[in-house]
Each structure stands twice: as structure tokens, then as C-alpha cells.
Amino acid sequence: MSAELQQRVERLLFDYADTLDQKRFSDWPAFFTPEACDYRIVSRENFDADLPAPLMGCYTHGMVKDRVAMLIADSLTYQKTNQRRYVSNVRVDRRDDGTMEARSNLLVMQCDFEGNLSTYMVGRYEDVIVEREGGLTFSRRTVIVDSFNIDNVLAVPL
Amino acid sequence: MSTTDRYIDATETRIDFVWPAKDFSRVPYEVFNDEKIFELELSRIFRGPVWNYLGLECEIPNWGDYQTTWVGNIQVVVTRAKDGSVHAFENSCAHRGARIVDNVRGNAKRHTCPYHLWTYNLTGELTGVPFEKGHNGKGGMPPCFDKGDHNLKTLRVATHGGLVFGTYDDTVEPLEQFLGEHSLSQIERLLGKRKPKVIGYLRQKIPANWKLYNENVRDPYHASLLHMFHITFGIQTPAMAGGIKMDGDAKNSWNHSIVSEDDHVKRSALSDDYDELGKWQKDLKMHDPSMLEVPLDLNDNYKTTILSMFPTLIFGQVDNTYAIRQLRPKGPNAVELHVTYLGFEDDTPEQLHNRMLSVNLIGPGGYISLEDGEALRRVQEGVVSRRGEHSVLAMGGIGEMPDTDHLIQEISIRGFWKHYHKLMKFPEAGQQQNDKGGAQ
Numbered sequence: 001m002s003a004e005l006q007q008r009v010e011r012l013l014f015d016y017a018d019t020l021d022q023k024r025f026s027d028w029p030a031f032f033t034p035e036a037c038d039y040r041i042v043s044r045e046n047f048d049a050d051l052p053a054p055l056m057g058c059y060t061h062g063m064v065k066d067r068v069a070m071l072i073a074d075s076l077t078y079q080k081t082n083q084r085r086y087v088s089n090v091r092v093d094r095r096d097d098g099t100m101e102a103r104s105n106l107l108v109m110q111c112d113f114e115g116n117l118s119t120y121m122v123g124r125y126e127d128v129i130v131e132r133e134g135g136l137t138f139s140r141r142t143v144i145v146d147s148f149n150i151d152n153v154l155a156v157p158l
Numbered sequence: 159m160s161t162t163d164r165y166i167d168a169t170e171t172r173i174d175f176v177w178p179a180k181d182f183s184r185v186p187y188e189v190f191n192d193e194k195i196f197e198l199e200l201s202r203i204f205r206g207p208v209w210n211y212l213g214l215e216c217e218i219p220n221w222g223d224y225q226t227t228w229v230g231n232i233q234v235v236v237t238r239a240k241d242g243s244v245h246a247f248e249n250s251c252a253h254r255g256a257r258i259v260d261n262v263r264g265n266a267k268r269h270t271c272p273y274h275l276w277t278y279n280l281t282g283e284l285t286g287v288p289f290e291k292g293h294n295g296k297g298g299m300p301p302c303f304d305k306g307d308h309n310l311k312t313l314r315v316a317t318h319g320g321l322v323f324g325t326y327d328d329t330v331e332p333l334e335q336f337l338g339e340h341s342l343s344q345i346e347r348l349l350g351k352r353k354p355k356v357i358g359y360l361r362q363k364i365p366a367n368w369k370l371y372n373e374n375v376r377d378p379y380h381a382s383l384l385h386m387f388h389i390t391f392g393i394q395t396p397a398m399a400g401g402i403k404m405d406g407d408a409k410n411s412w413n414h415s416i417v418s419e420d421d422h423v424k425r426s427a428l429s430d431d432y433d434e435l436g437k438w439q440k441d442l443k444m445h446d447p448s449m450l451e452v453p454l455d456l457n458d459n460y461k462t463t464i465l466s467m468f469p470t471l472i473f474g475q476v477d478n479t480y481a482i483r484q485l486r487p488k489g490p491n492a493v494e495l496h497v498t499y500l501g502f503e504d505d506t507p508e509q510l511h512n513r514m515l516s517v518n519l520i521g522p523g524g525y526i527s528l529e530d531g532e533a534l535r536r537v538q539e540g541v542v543s544r545r546g547e548h549s550v551l552a553m554g555g556i557g558e559m560p561d562t563d564h565l566i567q568e569i570s571i572r573g574f575w576k577h578y579h580k581l582m583k584f585p586e587a588g589q590q591q592n593d594k595g596g597a598q
Contacts, residue, residue: 041523043358043359043360043361045262045359045361046358046359051356051357051358051359052357052358052510052514053357053358053359053360053499053513053514053517054358054514054517055360055521055522055523056518056523057514057515057517057518059514059515060446060448061445061446062444062445062446063445063446063448063449063518065445065446066444066445066446069442069444069445070387070525073439073442075386075387075390075439075442076386076387076525076528076529077384077386077529077532077533078528078529078532079532079535148361149361149362149363149494150360150361150362150363150522150523151363152362152363152364152365152522152531152532152535153362153522153523153528153531153532154521154522154523154528155523155528
């Protein structure tokens with residue numbers, strides 16, 4: 001694994017985190033491969049027990065778009081906090097078919113509108129990343145959350 | 159005098175309000191955040207004459223299977239014994255009180271406390287005390303010590319339709335009677351024809367009192383107002399056929415909406431009611447509407463059915479989601495909503511995929527249900543300072559509590575409070591404050 005590829009993948013992961021932190025929801029679908037993608041947030045409890053139900057599951061690019069369409073249209077009622085995603089421990093491996101596999105840790109902190117801080121989410125990403133038109137996109141992104149007793153709401157993707 | 163009686167006596171004198179309306183069209187805000195009331199609920203409701211939901215039989219199919227759950231603030235272990243019977247006992251050692259089982263589920267033929275290795279069988283009986291007779295004539299328990307006096311505290315268990323319930327009370331009516339006719343027929347409708355299988359758990363920490371969630375599920379009035387998704391995509395609207403039915407004493411309710419051919423026409427007629435509200439986003443379309451196009455697999459046109467059973471169980475069906483929701487109170491100001499998401503043993507891969515689509519409607523990330531936690535948070539925060547005041551439940555009429563053939567009502571919420579008030583043994587309602595708005 002070249003240092004350059006490691007850097008490119010890290011940049012992808014950080015750009016993705018920043019897009020959600022900054023609430024640029026309309027930019028989010030472009031991180032996924034349009035032809036075929038799979039995005040899900042699953043609880044560690046279900047993941048470890050091989051139970052298939054996710055907390056959030058988008059199996060087509062249309063479903064990815066819908067997740068943020070509801071946020072962009074401001075059609076859901078939820079507590080709008082300011083979130084920061086901390087992505088670390090990034091490991092990238094090249095797979096036989098030329099795609100990349102990346103694993104990383106995730107910590108999300110949040111503050112409410114009066115500035116009160118709380119830990120929102122702890123988990124990890126397991127990604128499959130492909131080269132596409134000179135850039136990198138996720139063909140699969142699975143977020144496995146250890147903090148699966150969700151702090152009231154999961155409106156904004158992780 | 160039992161421990162429970164002493165506990166009640168200790169808290170008896172602290173309750174100093176009178177419920178403001180006899181028809182329960184008013185609810186005093188204290189019940190949502192008062193520590194003393196919460197303590198009283200632990201003894202009078204959760205340890206009182208109710209059947210508490212403990213889990214599903216299919217979660218512990220084999221000898222030795224167990225799982226932990228909660229009854230009020232008590233952690234309970236539910237086990238399957240060798241003879242197939244189901245048992246429930248408190249997860250606290252009879253010796254020094256340590257938690258015995260420290261995971262959510264598993265299989266064990268006996269349970270051993272880690273502290274001094276006291277061992278219990280699957281019915282909660284103490285079977286082993288290390289060094290009970292001492293060693294080399296030294297130490298050991300006194301001759302009067304009898305293991306039979308030191309079993310784990312158990313709940314009496316009953317099952318119906320694959321659901322497991324437990325009670326601390328010897329006088330509570332039989333489970334079937336407690337549930338009532340509508341609950342029984344709905345459990346049969348949802349689980350009777352197929353063998354359920356857990357396909358996932360969802361957990362949500364709601365920063366609100368557990369009774370606010372009970373209000374929420376008995377409140378179809380909010381469904382098409384708080385939840386834009388319902389009205390925009392026609393899942394549940396006030397124009398659809400439907401209504402509520404309550405069981406005998408109104409503590410349990412079943413609200414339902416039914417799909418009809420002309421729903422889209424009837425929905426258009428709601429425009430006048432909604433246009434001013436600015437909530438219905440008529441131009442919002444889904445890029446991938448497949449989750450809205452899943453055929454109802456019970457083929458009975460019931461689009462949404464919410465069966466709410468006192469005190470902590472809700473069995474909800476939204477499209478093809480079958481979800482057992484259990485409330486696990488965490489003090490007066492928080493509740494864990496524990497959702498067991500069901501499929502069925504004979505599901506085809508397509509049916510399972512459809513359930514993976516529909517799960518996006520429910521749980522803490524569900525397009526519909528994520529908003530309930532938010533509404534409840536706002537109530538909990540909104541009422542924190544409002545002592546001596548009360549909420550208003552008058553939609554659908556005051557006074558009597560009839561079933562309705564519509565969903566624009568709050569009557570079934572009043573049914574919950576009526577039973578709650580009775581179990582809490584509060585002073586007779588409506589005698590102190592004469593609220594003109596509430597029927598006396």
C-alpha cells in the first residue's frame with residue numbers, strides 16, 4: 001500500500017466527515033458510487049449477532065439521496081446539533097479486484113444550541129472504495145456503532 | 159408486612175396533589191418529572207398488579223437460553239429450563255446482591271455469581287454455596303442456614319402467542335384477561351399465522367418520562383402533524399379509514415389505519431386543513447420509492463396498527479415492519495425504547511429485503527419514528543418548571559371514553575391515565591380543582 005494511496009483515502013474520509021459536520025448535505029451522495037452502492041449504519045449488537053436489520057439502510061444511490069433530501073427539505077423534526085466527526089486509525093488495503101478496503105474509527109461529539117457538549121457516537125467504518133473518474137468513491141460504507149443505545153435521534157448520517 | 163408494603167408506606171404521605179379532572183382530560187405535569195412519583199410507580203405499577211413484558215419465546219428457544227430485560231429499575235433474567243418452561247428472576251445475588259448475569263443473552267445450564275460462586279439453577283433456586291460446611295471443621299454456614307431460604311427473587315411467568323410476561327403480584331387477573339380482547343386478536347393477527355424470528359434490535363435513549371411515550375402511542379392525532387412523512391407519502395392520514403379500540407378498562411388501546419382505493423383523492427381533500435400549516439411538502443418525491451411500494455404481507459389492508467398494552471409494551475406494525483417496543487424507564491426523566499424487530503421463519507429473501515427497506519421508517523433513524531423522541535424531549539424540557547399545572551386532552555371529546563372510527567382523538571390517552579391513577583392509588587380525581595374545561 002503506497003503512502004500516496006493512504007493519503008488519498010484519508011483525504012476522502014476527512015472530506016466526507018467535513019461535509020456532514022458542515023451540513024453540506026447536498027454534497028453527500030457524491031461520495032457514493034452512483035451505479036451501485038450500499039450505505040448502512042448497524043448496531044454492534046446486531047452486527048456481532050448476525051442480525052441483518054440496520055439502524056439506517058440505503059441500498060441504492062436513490063436511497064442515499066433520499067436520506068439527505070429529507071434533511072435538505074427540512075422535512076424532519078429533530079434536534080439540530082453541531083456535530084464533529086473524528087476519524088482515526090485509518091488502515092487501507094488493496095483487494096485482488098483492484099478496489100480498496102479501508103477501516104477506521106469514528107467518534108462524533110455534538111453541541112446543542114446553547115453550547116452544551118456531549119458524546120454522540122462511537123464506532124468504526126468498514127469501507128469498500130473504488131477508483132472512479134480519477135477520484136475515489138464508496139461502493140460500500142458500513143458504520144458499526146458501539147454506542148448503539150442511540151442518543152434519541154439518528155437523523156444525520158454518520 | 160412485606161417489603162413492598164413497607165416501601166409504599168414510606169412514600170405514601172409524599173403525594174400532595176389531586177388529579178384535576180375526573181375524566182382524565184387534564185394531566186398534572188408533576189407525574190412526568192417528580193422523583194417521588196417515580197419511586198411510587200416502581201412499587202405500585204411495576205411491582206404491582208400488571209403483567210410486565212419480558213421478551214419473546216423465540217429469543218430463548220433452547221434449554222439454558224437466557225436473556226436479560228428490565229421491569230422498572232429491576233434487571234431480570236429470563237430463562238428456558240430443561241422441561242421447556244420459562245422462568246424469570248431478579249439479576250441480583252441472594253448473598254450480597256451482586257449482579258449475576260453480565261451480558262444481554264446467552265446459554266447456561268446454571269448461573270453463578272462471580273463474587274463467592276453461589277450457584278442457582280434455571281428457575282432461580284440456590285443450589286450451591288462454596289464452603290457451606292466449612293473446611294476441616296472450620297468456618298461454614300451456621301446449622302440453621304437453609305439454601306431453600308435464599309433463592310433468587312422470582313416473577314410469576316405467563317406466556318401468550320409467543321410473548322413472555324412476568325408479574326410480582328398474586329392478585330393480578332390472568333394474563334389473557336389483563337390484555338383484553340383487542341390485544342389478543344391483534345397478537346393473533348400479527349404472530350399467530352407465522353413463526354416470528356428476531357431480525358434485529360434497535361435501542362433509543364429518549365430523554366423523557368416513560369409515560370410520555372405511552373401518551374405518544376395512544377395519540378394518533380399527532381401522527382399526521384408531527385410526522386410530515388405520513389402525510390406527504392400517504393402512509394397515515396386523517397382522511398384514511400381507521401380508528402381506535404380500547405380494551406375493557408381502556409388501559410390498552412389499538413389504533414389502526416386502513417388503506418382504501420381512493421386514499422389519494424381523500425388525501426387531496428385535506429389540502430385546506432394543511433395548507434395553512436405549511437407542513438405538507440407536496441413537491442417532495444422520493445428518488446427511490448421502493449420502501450413505499452412494499453406490498454402489505456398480511457393482505458388485510460391495515461397500513462398502520464399500534465397496539466399499546468399497559469404499562470410498557472407496544473406492538474407496532476407500520477407497513478411490513480413488525481416491531482415489539484418495550485419501555486425501560488431510567489428514572490423520571492429518561493426511558494430506553496427497546497425495539498425488537500421481527501421477521502418470520504418462512505420469509506423469502508425478497509420479504510427479508512423488504513423488511514430491510516421498511517426499517518428506515520422505524521427506530522431512532524426512522525423517517526417517522528425519529529420525530530417522536532424529539533417531541534418527547536421537548537415536552538420533558540418544556541414542563542420542567544410547570545408545577546401545579548396540567549396538560550389538556552380534549553381532542554375527540556371529554557367525559558366518556560368511547561372507541562372511535564377516526565384518528566383525530568386523544569381519548570385513548572385518557573384511558574391510560576385512568577388506569578394509571580387507579581394503580582397509583584392517588585386521591586379521587588377532580589375533587590380539589592374545579593377545572594371548567596375538564597368534565598367533572
